[in-house]
Amino acid sequence: MRTMTPEEKAYLISIGSASIDEALSADFLPTTATAGPGAGGSSVFIRSGGRRVRLSVNPASPLRVVPDRDGIAIVRNGETIVRGRLERSLCHCPEQAYITVSERCIYDCKFCPVPKLDGAIKDTETVVRMVEEAAASGSLSAISLTSGVAGSPEQEVERMAAVVRALRARFDLPIGVSVYPTADSTAILRAAGADEIKYNVETMDPAIFARVCPGLSLPFILNALAGAVEVFGRNAVFSNFIIGLGEDDETIRDGVALLARIGVIPILRPISASPLRAGEIAVERPSPERLLRLAAMTRETLERHDLDPRRARTMCLPCTGCDLTPFRDV
Numbered sequence: 460m461r462t463m464t465p466e467e468k469a470y471l472i473s474i475g476s477a478s479i480d481e482a483l484s485a486d487f488l489p490t491t492a493t494a495g496p497g498a499g500g501s502s503v504f505i506r507s508g509g510r511r512v513r514l515s516v517n518p519a520s521p522l523r524v525v526p527d528r529d530g531i532a533i534v535r536n537g538e539t540i541v542r543g544r545l546e547r548s549l550c551h552c553p554e555q556a557y558i559t560v561s562e563r564c565i566y567d568c569k570f571c572p573v574p575k576l577d578g579a580i581k582d583t584e585t586v587v588r589m590v591e592e593a594a595a596s597g598s599l600s601a602i603s604l605t606s607g608v609a610g611s612p613e614q615e616v617e618r619m620a621a622v623v624r625a626l627r628a629r630f631d632l633p634i635g636v637s638v639y640p641t642a643d644s645t646a647i648l649r650a651a652g653a654d655e656i657k658y659n660v661e662t663m664d665p666a667i668f669a670r671v672c673p674g675l676s677l678p679f680i681l682n683a684l685a686g687a688v689e690v691f692g693r694n695a696v697f698s699n700f701i702i703g704l705g706e707d708d709e710t711i712r713d714g715v716a717l718l719a720r721i722g723v724i725p726i727l728r729p730i731s732a733s734p735l736r737a738g739e740i741a742v743e744r745p746s747p748e749r750l751l752r753l754a755a756m757t758r759e760t761l762e763r764h765d766l767d768p769r770r771a772r773t774m775c776l777p778c779t780g781c782d783l784t785p786f787r788d789v
Contacts, residue, residue, distance in 0.1 A: 462508025635773025663714025
């Protein structure tokens, strides 16, 4: 079975969803997102050769996942686009325990449904138990933790540090953490045992940031990222950069260059429109052509700054399901 091409993956990501044939119910392996723009929705991971794609489950999608020989096919209007197999998620994604610690947030980023969901806050024992269950599969390669801000950023960092310390005492696996930064979050999380860190810029357009992330500070996040590189090192600091909020390609190019200059690997994340945010924000999922163009640009920029996503061990870069990942997909 051949690997899906970058062009095919870009097309699938540009749609971002699929319906699932009833005949696959026994093999249906959905995972439910609890963080970010896709929170609250279920999705499946599909492996095709050396590439992986994550599609949200939507009965109204133009794509359909159907049985095909010993695996599955993704079809549209009866035409097969990609053949592959369903992948089993451990916690949120294959091969990782990717766990949201606080499924709620005091901030009101307009692209994110989490503040509307009032989700759970997992204690340390719950997270450890989830990782132990994932490890029992025999395929766990990394632990990744993310979180909203349930009370304050400072409280969230302390909660996350306690979880990291407990996990570090039990597991000899890389641990990655994604939180909103504080003045000393980098030092606290590194001392707790984290190996990699992610502070999300969300967008590098200051006007869009002010509109869609009220109460947050882009300069503060950028300063935190620069400081994190000094502590965690190059190829161990990442940042999600959402595509589809109305930014132009020049803004993305300049933003990617700025992040790379300070040693941060940006993750270009296609926007997922949430029905819980309908009427609050206008978003446009990027086209396949735009995804390919921006991924190629990002790879060139990372090469110039001697950054390599293949060296990342946790979170989104080794997963690749949601994005066109430089060096892995293009």
